[in-house]
Amino acid sequence: xxxxxxxGLGWWGGTLVESVEGSSLxxxxxxxxxxxxxxxxxxxxxxxxxxxxxxxxxxRSADIDAIVLATPPAGHTDQIIAAxxxxxxxxxxKPLAVHKASAVAAIMAVDRAGVTLALGYNRRFHPSWVxxxxxxxxxxxxxxxxxxxxxxxxxxxxxxxxxWRSQIAEAPCxxxxxxxxxxxxxxxxxxxxxxHVYCQSFRRAVxxxxxxxxxxxxxxxxGMSAYLGTMMATAGTFRFQVYGSKAMxxxxxxVHVAGxxxxxxxxxxxxxxxxxxIKGDAVSIEVPVFDVNRAELEAFAVAAAGGASYPISHExxxxxxxxxxxxxxSARSSRVETVV
Numbered sequence: 001x002x003x004x005x006x007x008g009l010g011w012w013g014g015t016l017v018e019s020v021e022g023s024s025l026x027x028x029x030x031x032x033x034x035x036x037x038x039x040x041x042x043x044x045x046x047x048x049x050x051x052x053x054x055x056x057x058x059x060r061s062a063d064i065d066a067i068v069l070a071t072p073p074a075g076h077t078d079q080i081i082a083a084x085x086x087x088x089x090x091x092x093x094k095p096l097a098v099h100k101a102s103a104v105a106a107i108m109a110v111d112r113a114g115v116t117l118a119l120g121y122n123r124r125f126h127p128s129w130v131x132x133x134x135x136x137x138x139x140x141x142x143x144x145x146x147x148x149x150x151x152x153x154x155x156x157x158x159x160x161x162x163x164w165r166s167q168i169a170e171a172p173c174x175x176x177x178x179x180x181x182x183x184x185x186x187x188x189x190x191x192x193x194x195x196h197v198y199c200q201s202f203r204r205a206v207x208x209x210x211x212x213x214x215x216x217x218x219x220x221x222x223g224m225s226a227y228l229g230t231m232m233a234t235a236g237t238f239r240f241q242v243y244g245s246k247a248m249x250x251x252x253x254x255v256h257v258a259g260x261x262x263x264x265x266x267x268x269x270x271x272x273x274x275x276x277x278i279k280g281d282a283v284s285i286e287v288p289v290f291d292v293n294r295a296e297l298e299a300f301a302v303a304a305a306g307g308a309s310y311p312i313s314h315e316x317x318x319x320x321x322x323x324x325x326x327x328x329x330s331a332r333s334s335r336v337e338t339v340v
Contacts, residue, residue, distance in 0.1 A: 006068045007055045008071035019262075029050065031058075084112070126270055146243045152175075152231040152235065165210075172328055174232050176324070176327065179230050184320055184324060194339050212231060237255070
């Protein structure tokens with residue numbers, strides 16, 4: 001049993017804690033909260049967590065095996081390095097970093113310390129995603145021509161100005177960091193490395209100063225093209241569509257929208273799955289109810305205990321950061337940027 005602490009309790013940290021209630025592999029015993037809000041105190045009390053005010057206090061505890069970072073992205077690299085130096089395994093919520101050099105520094109630290117690093121791209125764990133990957137790799141869809149992902153939600157209209165998702169320094173290009181990096185990781189998981197990107201990002205409707213509409217074109221090294229669109233000021237949706245020479249596949253679902261229940265945030269990411277062959281009728285495939293957060297945290301616990309490796313490799317983590325960095329560069333330069 002891995003004894004873990006959640007750094008950054010908050011609404012998402014609380015969701016992660018709830019996801020592993022009753023797990024035989026991992027349990028949360030402590031949490032940190034900078035604000036010490038009434039909600040955080042109530043969550044800590046409900047789940048019998050020791051509540052402290054800083055990540056450093058968690059790292060000093062000999063009773064904690066692992067740190068789960070549900071903190072703003074800008075602090076991830078330093079927190080991972082500090083956790084590794086303290087001998088703690090680390091689960092980091094996405095993104096690991098928005099610069100390749102930062103990702104490399106974090107991974108070098110965990111390698112030196114001999115601890116596990118896991119990254120929270122939870123959609124990878126859903127059975128429908130796993131099935132789509134199998135169909136692509138088996139050749140059932142044929143030669144893949146193009147991939148599209150659209151992720152949208154209204155959170156930009158209601159988020160406070162001091163929320164990290166509202167701040168350009170923490171979440172440049174609007175929905176790219178809160179939502180779109182999931183699609184970048186999905187492209188890497190299904191098709192390998194990205195060769196180059198072109199991004200445009202701007203603000204139309206939100207009042208917090210950040211962008212609300214972002215579009216990215218990708219060329220994959222494997223040959224297919226891809227598109228990602230994120231919007232932060234409209235109805236919530238998720239759509240991931242793969243166009244092949246034999247068939248098209250569409251995964252539909254949701255993103256996290258303010259006010260959702262914990263169960264919906266954990267198990268409602270996918271709601272429909274359709275395969276449309278070149279000839280013949282479309283086939284609808286049942287989408288199981290599945291807690292992706294429990295799955296990713298238990299996979300982390302297995303890896304931390306010396307079992308099977310976490311399914312997102314360090315090389316993929318680094319490449320994801322490099323793609324994000326190139327995307328942000330393109331948004332600033334208005335040019336195609338090569339991923340290095």
